[in-house]
Amino acid sequence: MNENRISLLDLTEEELKQELISMGEKPFRAKQIMLWLSMCVPFDEMSNLPKALREKLKERYTEGYPEVETELISRDGTRKYLLKLSDGSLIETVLMDYSYGKTICISTQVGCPMGCAFCASGIGGLKRQLSSGEMLGEVLKVNSILGEGRNIRNIVLMGTGEPLLNYENVVKFLRCIHAENSLGIAYRNISLSTCGIEPAIRRFTEEGIPLTLCLSLHSAIPEKRRKIMPVEERWSLTDSVKAMSAYMEKTGRRFILEYILLKDFNMGKEDADALKELLNGETAHINLIPMNGDTGPYSAPSEEEISRFEKMLEIRGLSFTRRRSLGQDIEGACGQLRAKYIIED
Numbered sequence: 176m177n178e179n180r181i182s183l184l185d186l187t188e189e190e191l192k193q194e195l196i197s198m199g200e201k202p203f204r205a206k207q208i209m210l211w212l213s214m215c216v217p218f219d220e221m222s223n224l225p226k227a228l229r230e231k232l233k234e235r236y237t238e239g240y241p242e243v244e245t246e247l248i249s250r251d252g253t254r255k256y257l258l259k260l261s262d263g264s265l266i267e268t269v270l271m272d273y274s275y276g277k278t279i280c281i282s283t284q285v286g287c288p289m290g291c292a293f294c295a296s297g298i299g300g301l302k303r304q305l306s307s308g309e310m311l312g313e314v315l316k317v318n319s320i321l322g323e324g325r326n327i328r329n330i331v332l333m334g335t336g337e338p339l340l341n342y343e344n345v346v347k348f349l350r351c352i353h354a355e356n357s358l359g360i361a362y363r364n365i366s367l368s369t370c371g372i373e374p375a376i377r378r379f380t381e382e383g384i385p386l387t388l389c390l391s392l393h394s395a396i397p398e399k400r401r402k403i404m405p406v407e408e409r410w411s412l413t414d415s416v417k418a419m420s421a422y423m424e425k426t427g428r429r430f431i432l433e434y435i436l437l438k439d440f441n442m443g444k445e446d447a448d449a450l451k452e453l454l455n456g457e458t459a460h461i462n463l464i465p466m467n468g469d470t471g472p473y474s475a476p477s478e479e480e481i482s483r484f485e486k487m488l489e490i491r492g493l494s495f496t497r498r499r500s501l502g503q504d505i506e507g508a509c510g511q512l513r514a515k516y517i518i519e520d
């Protein structure tokens with residue numbers, strides 16, 4: 176077997192057509208293959224392809240599907256998958272069941288270079304980038320496990336990794352998953368969360384991809400944010416907010432801020448005031464995310480502390496919702512399952 180086989184999931188339909196033409200095959204086969212790939216079907220079972228073509232495909236390519244190393248199912252229905260890639264790397268993917276449909280949270284890098292102090296994914300730093308096909312594989316694999324008619328409707332790029340530091344692959348993934356012969360997920364059903372890589376936000380604004388862009392804020396006080404998010408040293412909050420506003424203006428999408436609630440750290444009156452000042456009349460929505468478990472010195476706030484902070488935001492006229500904590504009984508927080516496996520290895 177050829178060991179340099181490439182993954183078909185890494186190709187767009189147009190690229191696949193060109194490959195088929197170079198193999199002396201008809202380009203219309205690309206659509207058939209794309210549909211099989213979207214269902215995670217192995218080459219041998221692509222029943223409307225001639226046997227000779229299936230053999231050729233097996234010789235030159237892999238399907239590119241990841242293997243499920245572990246599946247954990249929470250009491251609330253959340254499923255967490257540890258997926259194994261072709262080089263043995265492990266990544267986490269989480270499936271959540273919301274009233275508006277099944278939502279998958281995918282990883283965009285193996286490990287993460289950002290080093291946020293409250294996050295287990297940053298432990299060990301960045302190992303490597305995920306290819307567009309590996310991100311696609313996360314969605315397609317989990318979707319195929321769900322079975323027919325139980326399709327994933329929403330995708331969030333909020334798992335391990337900073338998506339905008341894997342720029343080209345992420346943009347290619349977004350175009351592929353949106354494509355008609357893949358899952359055809361609407362851009363409005365995709366959210367991408369960034370720490371605030373200001374030049375990449377500006378570049379992304381020009382791509383014409385109107386998804387929900389979320390800024391991981393976690394504190395509106397620069398000195399405080401610097402303590403938990405080293406990104407603040409490089410790209411300031413004010414510049415990132417300006418870049419986000421330009422994206423919203425261009426796409427007409429809503430401005431979303433992610434704010435993880437950390438006990439005794441970012442839930443005081445001065446934090447609420449700083450949020451109000453930072454937004455300065457900007458119509459942004461804040462997603463409050465109660466810390467899930469403990470990482471380093473940071474821990475989950477009590478219900479009473481959360482309600483107190485919500486009251487402060489309300490008084491200041493800020494729009495917010497609290498995200499339900501899902502999967503708490505299954506290493507629910509970002510990176511915890513992968514971190515556990517790597518430590519135990």
Ligand code: SF4
Pocket residue numbers: 287288289290291294295296297334335336337370509
């Ligand atoms: S919160 Fe996101 S960006 Fe920060 S270390 Fe974790 S995965 Fe990376």
